[in-house]
Amino acid sequence: xxxxxxxxxxxxxxxxxxxxxxxxxxxxxxxxxxxxxxxxxxxxxxxxxxxxxxxxxxxxxxxxxxxxxxxxxxxxxxxxxxxxxxxxxxxxxxxxxxxxxxxxxxxxxxxxxxxxxxxxxxxxxxxxxxxxxxxxxxxxxxxxxxxxxxxxxxxxxxxxxxxxxxxxxxxxxxxxxxxxxxxxxxxxxxxxxxxxxxxxxxxxxxxxxxxxxxxxxxxxxxxxxxxxxxxxxxxxxxxxxxxxxxxxxxxxxxxxxxxxxxxxxxxxxxxxxxxxxxxxxxxxxxxxxxxxxxxxxxxxxxxxxxxxxxxxxxxxxxxxxxxxxxxxxxxxxxxxxxxxxxxxxxxxxxxxxxx
Amino acid sequence: xxxxxxxxxxxxxxxxxxxxxxxxxxxxxxxxxxxxxxxxxxxxxxxxxxxxxxxxxxxxxxxxxxxxxxxxxxxxxxxxxxxxxxxxxxxxxxxxxxxxxxxxxxxxxxxxxxxxxxxxxxxxxxxxxxxxxxxxxxxxxxxxxxxxxxxxxxxxxxxxxxxxxxxxxxxxxxxxxxxxxxxxxxxxxxxxxxxxxxxxxxxxxxxxxxxxxxxxxxxxxxxxxxxxxxxxxxxxxxxxxxxxxxxxxxxxxxxxxxxxxxxxxxxxxxxxxxxxxxxxxxxxxxxxxxxx
Ligand SMILES: Nc1ncnc2c1ncn2[C@@H]1O[C@H](COP(=O)(O)OP(=O)(O)OP(=O)(O)O)[C@@H](O)[C@H]1O
Ligand SMILES: [Mg+2]
Numbered sequence: 001x002x003x004x005x006x007x008x009x010x011x012x013x014x015x016x017x018x019x020x021x022x023x024x025x026x027x028x029x030x031x032x033x034x035x036x037x038x039x040x041x042x043x044x045x046x047x048x049x050x051x052x053x054x055x056x057x058x059x060x061x062x063x064x065x066x067x068x069x070x071x072x073x074x075x076x077x078x079x080x081x082x083x084x085x086x087x088x089x090x091x092x093x094x095x096x097x098x099x100x101x102x103x104x105x106x107x108x109x110x111x112x113x114x115x116x117x118x119x120x121x122x123x124x125x126x127x128x129x130x131x132x133x134x135x136x137x138x139x140x141x142x143x144x145x146x147x148x149x150x151x152x153x154x155x156x157x158x159x160x161x162x163x164x165x166x167x168x169x170x171x172x173x174x175x176x177x178x179x180x181x182x183x184x185x186x187x188x189x190x191x192x193x194x195x196x197x198x199x200x201x202x203x204x205x206x207x208x209x210x211x212x213x214x215x216x217x218x219x220x221x222x223x224x225x226x227x228x229x230x231x232x233x234x235x236x237x238x239x240x241x242x243x244x245x246x247x248x249x250x251x252x253x254x255x256x257x258x259x260x261x262x263x264x265x266x267x268x269x270x271x272x273x274x275x276x277x278x279x280x281x282x283x284x285x286x287x288x289x290x291x292x293x294x295x296x297x298x299x300x301x302x303x304x305x306x307x308x309x310x311x312x313x314x315x316x317x318x319x320x321x322x323x324x325x326x327x328x329x330x331x332x333x334x335x336x337x338x339x340x341x342x343x344x345x346x347x348x349x350x351x352x353x354x355x
Numbered sequence: 356x357x358x359x360x361x362x363x364x365x366x367x368x369x370x371x372x373x374x375x376x377x378x379x380x381x382x383x384x385x386x387x388x389x390x391x392x393x394x395x396x397x398x399x400x401x402x403x404x405x406x407x408x409x410x411x412x413x414x415x416x417x418x419x420x421x422x423x424x425x426x427x428x429x430x431x432x433x434x435x436x437x438x439x440x441x442x443x444x445x446x447x448x449x450x451x452x453x454x455x456x457x458x459x460x461x462x463x464x465x466x467x468x469x470x471x472x473x474x475x476x477x478x479x480x481x482x483x484x485x486x487x488x489x490x491x492x493x494x495x496x497x498x499x500x501x502x503x504x505x506x507x508x509x510x511x512x513x514x515x516x517x518x519x520x521x522x523x524x525x526x527x528x529x530x531x532x533x534x535x536x537x538x539x540x541x542x543x544x545x546x547x548x549x550x551x552x553x554x555x556x557x558x559x560x561x562x563x564x565x566x567x568x569x570x571x572x573x574x575x576x577x578x579x580x581x582x583x584x585x586x587x588x589x590x591x592x593x594x595x596x597x598x599x600x601x602x603x604x605x606x607x608x609x610x611x612x613x614x615x616x617x618x619x620x621x622x623x624x625x626x627x628x629x630x631x632x633x634x635x636x637x638x639x640x641x642x643x644x645x646x647x
Contacts, residue, residue, distance in 0.1 A: 052542050073548040085539035089561045099547035146547065156546075 002063040002076065002153030002186045003028045004049065009058035011044055011210075018044050020210040021058070026188060026203065031180050033189045035197040035233070036207035042190040045207070046156050049188060050079050063153060078147035079156040082163065084139045086131045086146075093127040096145040103150070117149040120182070121175075137168045144176075148183065157189040161196065173199060194234050198222070206230050227270060228353050231282050237314060237326045239351070240288075242281045242299075246354065249273040254352060256281055260319035262298050266347045271355030282351035285314070288327040291344030299343045301325060303335040317341060384410060386622070393420050393615035400612055420616035424604070427613060429592065430620055433600035438624050440515045440596060441578040447520045448574050449567060455521065456529030457555050461541055471530070477523040483583065489518060490587050510591045519578060525570050532566035533559065568636040575628055597621040 004026040011019035019041050026032045034042045047053040049060060051072035059066050067075050078099075086095050094101075096117055100110045118124045121141045131139060140160060147155055157176070161169045177200055180187050191197055197204050198218045206213040206221065206229070214226040218234075225231035231239050244256040247263055254273035257263040266281065273279060291298060301319040313333045317325045327343055335341060387410050392400045394416045403409045424430055458464075459471050493508045500513075508514035536559065544554045560567075582598040589595055600621075604614045 047542075050542075050546055052545065072542075072545045073550070077546060079543065079546045081539045081543060083537060083539050085537065085543035087540060087544075087558060098544070098549075102548045102553060146543075150547075 003061075004032075004063075004154065004186060004188065005059075005061040006045075006049075007059045007061070009045070009048065009060060010056045011041070011048060011053060012056045018210050019048070019056075022207075022210075022212055024205055024212065024215060026186060028186055029184050031177075031187045031189065031200055031202045032205065033191060033197040033201035033203070034205050034207055035191055035194060036213075037233075038192060040207045041210040042192070042207055043158050046079075046158050046188060046190050049075075049154075050077055050156050051075050075154075076152055077154040077156055078150060078152040080140075080143045080147050080158070080160045082159040084143040084163075086139055086142050088131050090131075091127070092123070092129050092131070092134070092142050092145075095131070095142055096127075096149050098146060099150045113149050114145075117145045120148065120179070121145050136164055137172065140164065140172060144179070148179070151183075151185075153185055155183075155185055155187045157187065159191055160189075162191075162193070176200065194236065198234065204234075206233060224269075225282075225351065228280060228282065231351055231353075235284055235286075237285045237328060239282045239284050240325050241353075242283070242319075242323065242325075244279055244281045244352075246273045246275055246277045246279055248275050254279075254354070256352065259321035260300050260323070262300075264347050266350045266352050268354055269351045270353045273352065273354040277354065279352055279354040282353065283345055284349070285326045285328040287345050287349045288325075288343045289329065289345070290333065291342055295344050299325065299345075301341060301343070303337055303339050303341055305337070306335055315341075317343065389615050389622070390619055393612060393619045394418070395420075395612060397610060397612050400615070420610075420612040421620070423610070424613045424616045424620070427610075428600055428603040428617070430600070430617060432593070433595055433597045434621060434624065436512075436594060437579055437596040437598075437621070440512055440581075441575055443512075444516045444519050444578050445571055445574045447516070448522065448525055449570060451520050452522065452525035452570070453529045453560065453563065453567075454555065455526050456533055457551075457559060459526075459530055460533040461554070461559075462551060474523050474526055478527065486583060486587065489584075493518070493588060509588050510594055512594060514588045515581065515585055515594070515596065518584075522574075525574060528566055528570045528573075529563070532563060536562060564638075565636060568632045572629065572632055576625070579625060 004024075006022055006024040006026075009019055009022045010017070022045065024032075034045060036042055044053060048055055049062070051067070051070060051074075055068050060068055062075055062077070087098065090098070093114055096114050097105075097110045100113060105113070114127070115124070118127055121144060123138065123141045123145065126134065126138055126142070131142070134142065140163075143160070160176070161172050164172060173196055176189075180200075189196070189200060201218050203215065204218055204221050205215050208229055214221055214230045216224075221230060222234050225234065228241065232241070242258060242261060244258045244261060247255040247257055249255075249268070249272075252268050253265055254268050255263050255265045256273075256279065261281075271279075288299075299317075299319060301317040303315055304318050304324070305316040307314040307316075308331070310331060312331055313329045315327045315329055315333070315335060317327060319325055325343070391410055391412055392403075394412055395403065396415055396417075396419070399414050403414070408414070455474075459467055493514050495506065496508050498505050498508055498511070498513060500511075508517075540558060540562075541554055544558050549557065580598060581596060585594075585596050585599050589599065601614075601617065604610060604617055
């Protein structure tokens with residue numbers, strides 16, 4: 001059993017406060033993804049869990065033990081690094097068996113465990129090669145093999161796929177997902193790629209500037225973002241934000257408008273709206289669709305650019321008030337550049353941030 | 356087009372080789388001169404220096420100078436002493452200095468930056484300035500050896516070895532090299548459960564081939580060429596190293612042929628060591644893929 005609990009965790013380098021008090025509860029067997037922009041402290045947090053960085057303040061509990069002052073080797077974790085960190089002077093077999101060698105396992109045990117790990121990762125044929133004879137994807141497998149062979153309770157991944165090309169990244173992403181199901185271990189995974197976060201996670205932790213923005217399941221975060229940052233970070237293309245004026249407010253509903261938007265009643269998601277106040281209306285590109293002139297609550301603009309992705313067509317529209325707007329339309333939507341367009345949306349699917 | 360670039364390439368290669376050959380000649384000719392002169396009687400040796408004959412085995416060539424050198428001084432003993440002192444110092448120095456550098460680079464502890472600065476500062480202190488104080492200390496230190504507890508280190512092997520085991524330059528070389536090793540390798544080993552001594556032995560040292568070779572060569576040359584210190588601390592012939600032994604050939608009138616014979620003989624261990632290390636150096640780069 002290895003739940004991980006971070007309580008009031010802080011990290012400072014001198015006067016630089018990198019992690020500013022973080023509370024996260026990761027359940028046993030959960031796949032938890034830390035996501036956030038570059039420099040937000042994801043790696044630092046992961047390395048604190050691994051024991052590679054000192055904890056300035058707060059407590060870190062792994063499997064019911066406070067491990068603040070334990071060295072990495074006593075925490076029962078395995079880690080996969082962005083650079084793979086495979087030992088260049090050892091064969092793949094020796095690399096994978098390294099932790100077992102350190103633990104003093106005999107040769108027969110080691111061989112059996114290495115063979116098992118190699119089978120799971122389909123790299124039996126690589127065992128006698130040297131790291132310099134491997135491709136990037138193969139090195140990644142070796143790094144993962146070295147992690148799973150000891151059967152630790154907790155796996156830590158720091159952007160393990162960011163050095164791979166797009167196709168390989170998708171393959172490995174799926175494999176890591178399967179691996180999690182097969183092993184049932186607790187996994188903490190750092191990425192700045194929101195697709196990896198959405199597809200892999202049981203629980204996503206969105207970080208910014210060393211603070212937790214929101215914690216929840218991928219769909220929960222997608223549909224109920226707690227603030228504009230989370231709303232803008234998850235989902236691709238990212239959410240559109242329109243500066244609007246509140247015309248009237250009625251409890252959790254408000255009527256908003258701006259120069260390009262006909263008045264429309266939307267739910268207030270964050271804060272409370274007062275008439276005359278300025279607020280931001282978030283609309284995901286997927287929820288926009290061209291509509292006939294006569295419907296209410298429309299956005300008016302001009303098509304600036306269309307990108308055909310095959311499965312959908314992404315259109316950049318310049319609204320009447322000159323703000324840009326991205327719409328993800330059906331694959332056969334056809335627009336000539338410069339054509340005026342009216343876009344409608346379901347008001348229930350919008351996010352009004354009135355704080 | 357292809358031929359032009361091929362010609363260009365050939366020309367560049369030829370130039371490069373010409374330069375290398377020239378440099379090799381500059382380095383090799385003194386050695387050749389030494390070897391050839393060691394085979395000639397003094398009078399002919401001095402005459403030949405005026406012409407290219409100095410580099411050729413011509414005239415009255417024999418091994419007489421060698422036998423004379425053996426008669427004059429216990430050459431084998433001096434070479435043995437030097438090889439022993441140098442060899443032991445090099446091995447211990449590589450061990451101690453690499454461990455020190457390991458602690459400085461990989462392990463976080465209070466005061467390490469300050470201490471490293473102090474150690475690096477010793478690089479600018481010439482040995483001559485500390486020679487006398489060091490002599491005073493060494494003459495009073497206790498030692499437990501085969502004769503039990505004795506006081507004063509003079510006239511021994513260890514007085515020539517111990518003061519040179521830890522040295523700033525060697526530590527500095529290791530520190531620089533270790534800093535360039537990917538830190539995630541060490542972190543990965545730590546997470547995998549390795550202790551610091553295990554990381555030192557299984558990860559860092561196997562990757563340290565190039566710096567080991569560099570440090571070994573520098574240390575070897577410095578130790579083999581020791582003169583001032585052994586002159587100060589060794590009065591008994593039994594512990595005397597090769598450079599001090601050179602004195603035997605500079606009494607009253609100098610026998611140049613014998614000097615050349617002696618120098619030729621004491622150069623052999625240096626060349627042997629150098630050639631061995633060169634091979635080890637290349638092998639270590641080839642096997643680890645870490646470039647020095
Ligand atoms: N040793 C250090 N001393 C001072 N500041 C540091 C140190 N290490 C990291 N930082 C700072 O801590 C912050 C968080 O770094 P961290 O590596 O955790 O970011 P990250 O979220 O992993 O970013 P990325 O996505 O680029 O990997 C950064 O602003 C970085 O500059
Ligand atoms: Mg990072």
